Amino acid sequence: MSSEERPFQTSLEPFRFCPRCGTSLSHRFLFGRERPICPACGYIVFYDPKVAVGVLVEQEGKVLLVRRRYAPGQGGWALPAGFVEIDEGPVAAAIRECREETGVIIRICGILDVFAVPIDPRGPAVFIVYRGVPIGGVLQPGDDALEAGFFPPDGLPSPLVFASTRRALWRWRREKGFTGRRF
Known part of the structure; x- marks a missing residue:
């Protein structure tokens, strides 16, 4: 045949x-x-892969992380993140996801990195990680987050889930002068 x-x-x-x-x-x-x-x-x-976005939000030398409510990565810590909806662009999705998961309203300042995520239970994805700064809102977990908080480079919570989160945080820590091992 x-x-x-x-x-x-x-x-x-x-x-x-x-x-x-x-x-x-x-x-x-x-x-x-x-x-x-x-x-x-x-x-x-x-x-085609899905498009996902995340945000490394920094305030006063600390980074915003969420503790995940659902799988994959349930119970672990990650950047605020999610999938781009069909009727929005990636920047709008990053701002929306951060607000939904943390209550924090942000301004996007640039792109930190872009990752290929070939293996994920939800399907392959392209993950765009933006840099952001808070401009409003009230910090409180929401949507699919159990907890949300700002953490210093030498006091990150554990476990950090997703290779892309660990890589983005490793890069951020290096910028802050922390040169330890990768997570």
């Missing part, structure tokens, strides 16, 4: 049927790799 005729059947890919017409998908080599394609209507399925 050729790849053009082979039925599309992998548990890692969410579509077995065409999202436009419902026909069983098959595979064809297109645009540099095998991709699911509908033999009836020609629709090509491209699997």
